Amino acid sequence: MSRPRPVGRSISMPPSSDSGREAAAVETELAGREVVLGVAGGVAAYKAAMLASLLVKQSVGVTAVLTESAMQFVGEATFAALTGRPVATRLFDPGRYPLGGHIELVTAADLVVVAPATADVIAKAAMGGADDLLSTLLLAAECPVMLAPAMNAAMWAKPAVQRNVSRLVADGVGIIEPGSGWLACRREGAGRMAEPEAIAAEIARVFGGGTLPRTGAK
Numbered sequence: 001m002s003r004p005r006p007v008g009r010s011i012s013m014p015p016s017s018d019s020g021r022e023a024a025a026v027e028t029e030l031a032g033r034e035v036v037l038g039v040a041g042g043v044a045a046y047k048a049a050m051l052a053s054l055l056v057k058q059s060v061g062v063t064a065v066l067t068e069s070a071m072q073f074v075g076e077a078t079f080a081a082l083t084g085r086p087v088a089t090r091l092f093d094p095g096r097y098p099l100g101g102h103i104e105l106v107t108a109a110d111l112v113v114v115a116p117a118t119a120d121v122i123a124k125a126a127m128g129g130a131d132d133l134l135s136t137l138l139l140a141a142e143c144p145v146m147l148a149p150a151m152n153a154a155m156w157a158k159p160a161v162q163r164n165v166s167r168l169v170a171d172g173v174g175i176i177e178p179g180s181g182w183l184a185c186r187r188e189g190a191g192r193m194a195e196p197e198a199i200a201a202e203i204a205r206v207f208g209g210g211t212l213p214r215t216g217a218k
C-alpha cells in the first residue's frame with residue numbers, strides 16, 4: 001500500500017468547491033496503482049464508467065469485472081475502451097486466465113472497489129458466497145475491498161441488507177455510504193450510489209494511508 005509511485009497527474013478543477021477539493025485529494029495518491037473495478041447490476045452502473053474514466057485519467061491501471069446483470073445496464077465495450085483493457089466477465093476463462101480470473105486479478109490488485117454494489121453482491125460477500133467471477137474474486141482478495149452500495153430506498157432500509165452491511169464492516173470491508181436523492185425508481189430516498197468523484201477520493205484517501213470508510217480498519 002505504501003510503495004513508492006510516480007507523482008500523480010493533476011486534473012483541472014478549481015479546489016474551491018467540494019468537487020474541486022475531492023479532485024485535489026485524488027490526484028496525489030492514485031497514479032501507478034492497480035484497481036479492480038467490480039460492476040454489478042444496478043442502474044448506477046453507468047456511473048461506474050465515469051469512475052473508470054476518472055481513475056484512468058489519474059494513471060491508475062483499472063480492470064473492470066462485470067457481472068452478468070451489470071451487462072444488462074452497461075456494455076463491455078464501454079469499459080474496455082475506457083480502461084484500455086479487456087473486461088473480465090466470466091469465472092471460467094482458461095484462455096485468458098489459466099489460474100482463474102478470481103486469482104490472477106486480485107493478485108495484481110492494490111484494491112478492489114465494487115460500484116455499484118447491489119443487494120445481491122452485498123449478501124454474497126457477507127456470507128462468503130462465490131458463484132460468479134465477482135463474488136469469487138471478493139472472497140479471494142487479500143488487498144483492501146470497498147463497496148459502494150446502490151439500490152432502491154426500500155431495499156437499502158431492509159434489515160437483511162443492513163445486517164449484511166454491518167457484517168461486512170465487521171469483517172473489514174469498506175463501505176462508501178450511499179446518499180439520499182432522486183433514485184431510478186422515481187422516488188426520493190436513501191440508496192443513491194456515491195458520486196464517482198467521491199468514490200475516487202475515498203480510494204485516494206485509502207491509498208494515502210487512511211482507514212477504510214466506515215470500518216476504521218487499515
Ligand SMILES: Cc1cc2nc3c(=O)[nH]c(=O)nc-3n(C[C@H](O)[C@H](O)[C@H](O)COP(=O)(O)O)c2cc1C
Pocket residue numbers: 039040041042043044067068069070117118119120121150151152155
Ligand atoms: C431496472 C432494474 C434496476 C435494478 N437496480 C438495482 C439496484 O440499483 N440495486 C440493486 O441492488 N439491484 C438492482 N436491481 C436488481 C439486480 O439487477 C438483481 O438483484 C441482480 O440479480 C443483481 O445481480 P448482480 O449482483 O450479480 O449484479 C435492478 C433490477 C432491474 C430490473
